[in-house]
Amino acid sequence: MGRFILALDQGTTSSRAILFERAGIPVATAQREFSQHFPAPGWVEHDAEEIWSTQSAVIAEVLERAGTSATEVAAIGITNQRETTVLWERSSGRPVAPAIVWQDRRTADECARLKALGLEEEVSRLTGLRLDPYFSGTKLAWLLEHVPGARARAERGELAFGTIDSWLVYKLTGGAAHLTDVSNASRTLLLELATARWSERMLEILGIPPACLPTVVASSLAPDALPPATLGGTRVAITGLAGDQQAALFGQACFQPGMAKNTYGTGCFMLMNAGPTPLGSAHQLLSTIGWDCGGRVYALEGSVFVAGAVVQWLRDGLGIIERAADIEPLAAQVPDAGGAYLVPAFAGLGAPHWDPYARGTIVGLTRGTTRAHLARAALEGIAYQTAEVLAAMQQDAKRPLLELRVDGGASRNDLLMQFQADVLGVPVLRPVVTETTALGAAYLAGLGAGYWRSAAELAANWRIERRFEPARSRDWAEARLRDWSRAVERSRDWAR
DSSP: OOSEEEEEEEOSSEEEEEEEOTTSOEEEEEEEEOOOBOOSTTOOEEOHHHHHHHHHHHHHHHHHHHTOOGGGEEEEEEEEOSSOBEEEETTTOOBSSOEEOTTOOTTHHHHHHHHHTTOHHHHHHHHSSOSOTTSHHHHHHHHHHHSTTHHHHHHTTOEEEEOHHHHHHHHHTTTOOOEEEHHHHTTSSOEETTTTEEOHHHHHHHTOOGGGOOEEEOSBOOTTSSOOEEETTEEEOEEEEEEHHHHHHHHTTOOSTTOEEEEESSSEEEEEEEESSOOOOSSSOEEEEEEESSSEEEEEEEEESOSHHHHHIIIIIIOSOSSGGGHHHHHTTSSSOTTOEEEOOBTBBOTTTOBTTOOOEEEOOOTTOOHHHHHHHHHHHHHHHHHHHHHHHHHHHTSOOOOEEEESGGGGOHHHHHHHHHHHOSOEEEESOOOHHHHHHHHHHHHHHTSSOOHHHHHHHOOEEEEEOOOSOHHHHHHHHHHHHHHHHHHTTTTO
């Protein structure tokens, strides 16, 4: 067996490849950003071919950096931005349109129409999701409606739909496999959550022809379950697949019901292990499939659309920082945000509000507000959104959260993590390896390939790097959360 597991982490703004060794430690990493396209207000698109070219390039690059070759790779695990929707020709492998990104809001009016028909409750019961533009189903329906000839071709089986995992598997196997795993499928609005099968009722509601859908498979697979990838002439088994947030839950070793993690990436995503049966939400959270490793594990999720992306906006949109890492020292120049609150609803609001018409808002500005105050308000806005999700999650799960495991790029920001612990009132635990999304994909692949033998072996790899204890009173936190709620109300329903 090869010495390494190769994790492909295809994110919203970059493609990465990471080689992991048996202790779950990264050996080498390669990363390339790709273009973001905003053709109309509320629209976000990617070039699927550029995603593939960057992902292919970092595979070669990470092997070179590690001084190894594909012959030393025991298996491949893939994790990906989840709801982003690709539609391509089966014969040529060419996309028929740009990929519609999970952040895209173009189907907000269609979702509102379906809600007005009284379908929200049925959709939630079947899929665990909500009628929101976030999910793949209405994006696919839009493509079938607006790309000339697409619907007829999809009905004839000439076109293939997939989320990014499906697209990468198709390209890695030279078009031999068209599939998705249960975790990604559960984000499409097309999967029946209880059975993990495509829902005939949802296909009827959204007008989706079954002939374009991928086959649904488990998240951890035997080496001979799929056609192998070909890396520089070497055939390597693909044995792990999972959406990025479910992969992070797995990588954080949250294997017991009630354990939770929060990933601070482009968006912010809190997931709690819900056990072997779906856990419904009375507080506008999502029920989703975490993974399937010989048995399905479900999760409760709260999705925040803009987290780390607000830092990119301060850098690229306003120019008040040169690098993302500059935000922490800038924000640390002031003791607080000076009464300013930044609600980063650039793509609407996710959980627990689900308002696709909300837009970004800054309130509480005075003549004394500085760049530093805005930087701090941006970081605090990330933490406040997480606190809203946690409150809803604890009510749904009917159990208090004792700790929160964190990962993702912004989890390395000490100021943000301490503020997060303060507003939550629970310890925030940052592991040694914060690349837990890629690590989860590696773990799923390694289990399938026999590289690791059990979840207990994986849990033993988890190590804490720093523990952030709450240092503020609950009265302090509740007062600020009340003002945050007032700021959120001012962002609501703006773009209708």
